[in-house]
Amino acid sequence: MFIKTRDKSIAEKLIVAALTTSAIIFGFMLIAILLFMLQESWAVWSEISVWSFLSGTDWRPVAAVPQLGIAAMIASTLWVAGGSLLIAAPLGFGSAVFLAEFAPFWLAAVLRPVLNILTGIPSVVYGFLGAAVLVRYFESSFDLATGESLFAASLVLAIMILPYIISNSESSLRSVPLEYRHAGLALGVSRPYMVWRILLPLAGKGMLGALVLALGRALGETMAVLMLAGNILLFPSSWFSQGEPLPALIALELGSATPGTLHYQGLFAAGFVLLLIVIAINILIHALQHKLKNEVSRF
Amino acid sequence: MKVKTWVALLLVAMLGLFMLSGCGGESPKAGDEAQPVEKASIKIGGSSTMAPIVAKVADNFTEEFKTWNKVDKSMPEEEIVIFVSTGGSGFGLKSAIDGTFDLGMVSKDLNDEEKAQFTAGSIVQIGSDVLDIAVNPNNPILNVKPDLTREEVKKVFAGTLKTWKELDASLPDRTIVICVRDLGGGASEVFDKSVMKGTPISPEALQIPSMGALAGKVMDNADAIGYVSSGLVNQNPDKLKALSVDGISPTLENILSGQYKIGRPLLMLSKEKPDTQEQLFMDYLKSEKGLKVVEEMGYIPATK
Numbered sequence: 302m303f304i305k306t307r308d309k310s311i312a313e314k315l316i317v318a319a320l321t322t323s324a325i326i327f328g329f330m331l332i333a334i335l336l337f338m339l340q341e342s343w344a345v346w347s348e349i350s351v352w353s354f355l356s357g358t359d360w361r362p363v364a365a366v367p368q369l370g371i372a373a374m375i376a377s378t379l380w381v382a383g384g385s386l387l388i389a390a391p392l393g394f395g396s397a398v399f400l401a402e403f404a405p406f407w408l409a410a411v412l413r414p415v416l417n418i419l420t421g422i423p424s425v426v427y428g429f430l431g432a433a434v435l436v437r438y439f440e441s442s443f444d445l446a447t448g449e450s451l452f453a454a455s456l457v458l459a460i461m462i463l464p465y466i467i468s469n470s471e472s473s474l475r476s477v478p479l480e481y482r483h484a485g486l487a488l489g490v491s492r493p494y495m496v497w498r499i500l501l502p503l504a505g506k507g508m509l510g511a512l513v514l515a516l517g518r519a520l521g522e523t524m525a526v527l528m529l530a531g532n533i534l535l536f537p538s539s540w541f542s543q544g545e546p547l548p549a550l551i552a553l554e555l556g557s558a559t560p561g562t563l564h565y566q567g568l569f570a571a572g573f574v575l576l577l578i579v580i581a582i583n584i585l586i587h588a589l590q591h592k593l594k595n596e597v598s599r600f
Numbered sequence: 601m602k603v604k605t606w607v608a609l610l611l612v613a614m615l616g617l618f619m620l621s622g623c624g625g626e627s628p629k630a631g632d633e634a635q636p637v638e639k640a641s642i643k644i645g646g647s648s649t650m651a652p653i654v655a656k657v658a659d660n661f662t663e664e665f666k667t668w669n670k671v672d673k674s675m676p677e678e679e680i681v682i683f684v685s686t687g688g689s690g691f692g693l694k695s696a697i698d699g700t701f702d703l704g705m706v707s708k709d710l711n712d713e714e715k716a717q718f719t720a721g722s723i724v725q726i727g728s729d730v731l732d733i734a735v736n737p738n739n740p741i742l743n744v745k746p747d748l749t750r751e752e753v754k755k756v757f758a759g760t761l762k763t764w765k766e767l768d769a770s771l772p773d774r775t776i777v778i779c780v781r782d783l784g785g786g787a788s789e790v791f792d793k794s795v796m797k798g799t800p801i802s803p804e805a806l807q808i809p810s811m812g813a814l815a816g817k818v819m820d821n822a823d824a825i826g827y828v829s830s831g832l833v834n835q836n837p838d839k840l841k842a843l844s845v846d847g848i849s850p851t852l853e854n855i856l857s858g859q860y861k862i863g864r865p866l867l868m869l870s871k872e873k874p875d876t877q878e879q880l881f882m883d884y885l886k887s888e889k890g891l892k893v894v895e896e897m898g899y900i901p902a903t904k
Binding site: 361362363364365436437440446447448449527531532533534535543545553554556557558559564 | 687
């Protein structure tokens with residue numbers, strides 16, 4: 302069958318129209334979600350002040366006089382996610398440099414698919430392994446009262462976000478033009494020196510972007526932290542104390558909260574806060590990548 | 601080129617269909633299409649204490665009859681499918697009201713406001729459960745002080761007594777690990793009503809998302825204390841030990857006579873009058889065979 306030029310242009314137009322519509326719809330979806338969360342939680346923002354909701358440390362949503370304060374949960378969320386980055390960043394960057402520069406071809410060909418599979422393991426499996434292995438191990442060998450802790454959650458989260466850090470950092474290392482490597486090697490510097498002084502400064506911003514992307518994922522992770530963080534309402538005093546990150550709070554209580562009550566609205570407000578944190582981080586990534594682009598074009 | 605264009609057109613068509621289906625409101629649910637006449641399955645959900653009991657009964661029911669016409673001659677020859685899922689009493693109550701589940705499982709007393717939602721439907725009690733104050737079998741308290749007053753239990757769970765030593769001088773100076781159900785659990789409400797009476801649970805208590813996991817935590821941790829369903833304690837006599845409260849241990853006699861007070865009913869709820877399938881299953885639950893499972897799992901079956 303022949304396809305006439307006119308048909309083709311109609312088809313093309315159709316495609317463009319469809320793609321544009323879907324892009325616009327997805328854009329609206331984000332706005333709609335934000336508006337919905339804001340609307341569902343409006344009572345909280347108007348009845349309790351924003352500041353006392355964010356800074357309060359008492360969470361007693363079903364008491365006679367309900368008290369809603371999520372400072373402890375915000376702190377737990379940031380601590381768990383930040384802690385997981387602290388563990389995963391050095392490991393991830395190291396692995397990325399190894400894969401991009403030093404690994405023999407066959408080894409990299411084996412490792413990359415393995416990393417991809419790691420990203421596909423459901424988080425409940427990680428949480429289960431953590432609860433069955435890590436928690437018991439901590440209890441028996443460190444003489445802790447309970448093995449659940451922000452640290453245990455961070456450790457498991459670190460394993461979950463490692464593949465993201467590695468693959469994103471590796472691709473930003475690879476995106477450094479070959480001429481820089483050749484120039485470096487032609488000057489007779491050693492390979493580690495070239496990586497340290499040429500590649501890392503050039504790919505640094507991209508690697509930072511990988512880190513922030515991983516942080517966004519760590520913040521929103523629910524299942525693993527629900528099973529490992531211990532879910533206590535106290536403000537976390539150290540990495541080894543327990544806490545209840547925001548996603549765990551919402552997952553635990555939304556099922557039983559009656560719609561229309563302050564409890565229900567409080568959980569939506571907590572979700573809204575979490576969403577804003579994640580959006581703020583995404584904006585940060587965008588700004589970084591923009592800066593990176595300018596940086597590279599300067600060379 | 602030709603192929604590419606067709607693929608692209610196909611994609612556009614699919615996208616269009618996807619959008620349209622989004623506008624079309626309720627899309628048919630997966631389970632509904634197999635049997636157009638009656639709904640193909642009974643969906644039950646709620647209390648994590650009751651889920652294992654009801655799931656076992658549902659298994660027996662399906663095993664025994666296989667198709668509905670064997671349960672009752674007037675029913676069509678359709679396969680029996682019963683889904684049982686957990687999520688807590690609060691979730692069971694909410695889902696029974698909004699219709700997510702056909703039957704809700706709730707293991708706590710309903711207040712008048714909650715009862716009012718079910719005036720058109722039915723509330724059936726299949727048994728009762730008590731909450732044992734359970735500790736790990738390695739806990740020396742079992743030899744030193746196996747009997748607590750209600751006031752002591754309250755102080756432990758409120759966090760006033762922080763270490764076992766503060767509870768009794770001869771006990772080790774180790775932190776008491778308090779294990780509780782989250783707010784969605786029926787047990788948390790029952791415990792509040794009969795022991796805490798409004799005093800908030802210690803903010804240091806570990807909130808655990810199901811009764812099974814709570815029991816598991818107490819089995820694993822020698823310093824843990826928690827309120828655990830008597831059924832689970834009875835199922836694991838070597839791994840969980842119950843303490844007496846005010847001199848009354850949670851034995852069957854004390855529970856039946858009502859002397860041991862931290863108790864709760866096991867309820868099945870349906871928002872509307874149960875349909876034939878649901879009614880047949882409820883009848884089976886309340887029959888000798890159903891109640892036998894309740895008893896085997898360590899709970900007190902309802903009297904007929």
